[in-house]
Amino acid sequence: MTTRRHFMSQTAAAASAMSFPLIAGAQAKSVKVGVLHPVTGALAYSGQQCRMGALMAIEDINKAGGIKSLGGAKIEAMLGDAQSSPQAGTAEIEKMNEAGVCAVVGAFASAICLATTQAAAKYNLPHVVDVGVADQIVERGLKNTFRFGPGYKKCAEVAVANLHVLNTAAGKPARTVMIIHEESLFGTGTANLLSKELPGYGYDVKEVIKHANPTRDFNNIALRIKQVNPDIVIPANYYNEYALLVRTMQQQKISPKAIYSVLGGAASSYKFVKEFPEAANGIIDCNHWFNPRDKRSLELKKRVEAQGQFFSYEVFMTYTAMTLLADAIDRAKSTDRAAIIDALNKSTFSNHIMPYGTTQFVNGQNMGAQPLMTQVVKGDIKVIVPRDYREVEPIFPLNA
Numbered sequence: 001m002t003t004r005r006h007f008m009s010q011t012a013a014a015a016s017a018m019s020f021p022l023i024a025g026a027q028a029k030s031v032k033v034g035v036l037h038p039v040t041g042a043l044a045y046s047g048q049q050c051r052m053g054a055l056m057a058i059e060d061i062n063k064a065g066g067i068k069s070l071g072g073a074k075i076e077a078m079l080g081d082a083q084s085s086p087q088a089g090t091a092e093i094e095k096m097n098e099a100g101v102c103a104v105v106g107a108f109a110s111a112i113c114l115a116t117t118q119a120a121a122k123y124n125l126p127h128v129v130d131v132g133v134a135d136q137i138v139e140r141g142l143k144n145t146f147r148f149g150p151g152y153k154k155c156a157e158v159a160v161a162n163l164h165v166l167n168t169a170a171g172k173p174a175r176t177v178m179i180i181h182e183e184s185l186f187g188t189g190t191a192n193l194l195s196k197e198l199p200g201y202g203y204d205v206k207e208v209i210k211h212a213n214p215t216r217d218f219n220n221i222a223l224r225i226k227q228v229n230p231d232i233v234i235p236a237n238y239y240n241e242y243a244l245l246v247r248t249m250q251q252q253k254i255s256p257k258a259i260y261s262v263l264g265g266a267a268s269s270y271k272f273v274k275e276f277p278e279a280a281n282g283i284i285d286c287n288h289w290f291n292p293r294d295k296r297s298l299e300l301k302k303r304v305e306a307q308g309q310f311f312s313y314e315v316f317m318t319y320t321a322m323t324l325l326a327d328a329i330d331r332a333k334s335t336d337r338a339a340i341i342d343a344l345n346k347s348t349f350s351n352h353i354m355p356y357g358t359t360q361f362v363n364g365q366n367m368g369a370q371p372l373m374t375q376v377v378k379g380d381i382k383v384i385v386p387r388d389y390r391e392v393e394p395i396f397p398l399n400a
Contacts, residue, residue, distance in 0.1 A: 030076035034096035036106030041084025053318035069333040086115035093119040102335040110134035110185040117145040126340045130321040138364040150369040156193040159262040159286035164201045166396040174231035179208045182237040190236040218248040231257045242266035250279040257397035261285040271310040280376045282398040288313040289372035297353035
């Protein structure tokens with residue numbers, strides 16, 4: 001027989017049980033996003049820098065009220081380590097899909113991005129590429145893939161056109177070129193593009209030298225540069241190899257008319273400039289760079305430096321990639337993957353610190369993206385081209 005007291009306790013328990021979903025429902029759920037980078041292995045430094053940029057963006061988005069269209073839902077990062085290999089990156093995408101992330105930001109290196117975007121496409125999982133410059137990433141017709149920054153074809157074209165302008169203005173002192181590149185998709189692709197572009201402007205590409213990743217000794221390559229004696233040396237490699245190559249050239253007293261980089265792994269790096277100021281001096285680079293006229297970029301730089309870190313392109317590229325994704329989720333008003341992809345396709349994102357026009361994706365590539373030209377001058381990195389963002393006049397040739 002049910003007593004009145006027993007009935008009351010059952011009713012209270014039922015009411016209590018019913019109230020929990022209501023309370024939970026009143027609180028915005030978190031939005032789970034994959035943050036995937038090579039934080040161990042040969043590319044660990046760059047991967048860690050990327051991760052820092054992503055987490056700083058998430059912190060800022062959450063502090064500013066989260067995803068407002070979802071009731072202020074906070075972004076929750078699911079961190080993945082691609083271990084500097086495409087296979088490990090693919091395995092992390094599988095884990096992230098299982099964990100129910102609504103999108104992924106990553107994965108720095110072109111070869112890794114090529115694999116992770118393909119793996120994510122199987123699940124219609126939106127993948128915002130933060131750095132990966134190989135154009136194959138966005139040329140395969142993958143509907144889930146979006147790259148905010150420019151690809152290496154755009155960077156190579158801008159670099160060669162600007163080299164010609166600088167050289168012509170100086171009376172054309174430079175004629176011969178050597179290209180030194182790392183062996184993966186990024187270095188090989190960049191070198192191939194430059195080899196095709198340069199002769200059209202009247203430059204003689206004397207030699208293209210490929211090296212392994214990692215490489216710990218550039219003495220033989222430096223010796224070869226000395227023998228060929230080109231006017232311009234163009235390195236296309238990741239941070240460690242770039243720094244070592246340029247330092248070896250300095251030690252062997254090789255001083256071409258210009259070290260002119262396209263997406264140089266260390267050329268636009270405050271870390272490199274601080275640690276090896278003499279080797280870095282005068283290097284010109286066509287690379288990802290923030291808008292120096294936007295005070296928000298300088299504020300972000302100060303915050304990064306306050307943590308004892310360097311404000312490298314990995315940081316601000318991943319920071320802006322994450323803010324792009326947050327903008328799309330907000331406009332999608334949903335964590336549904338198809339809705340986020342649709343919102344990314346319709347993006348006109350412009351509230352960012354990059355020197356880009358309004359975001360407009362065509363086949364996953366932001367047509368508004370552009371690299372800037374920088375030069376290391378007096379222990380600092382300054383924009384030299386285009387004039388809209390110029391901070392100092394370019395020095396070319398270097399040993400004039």
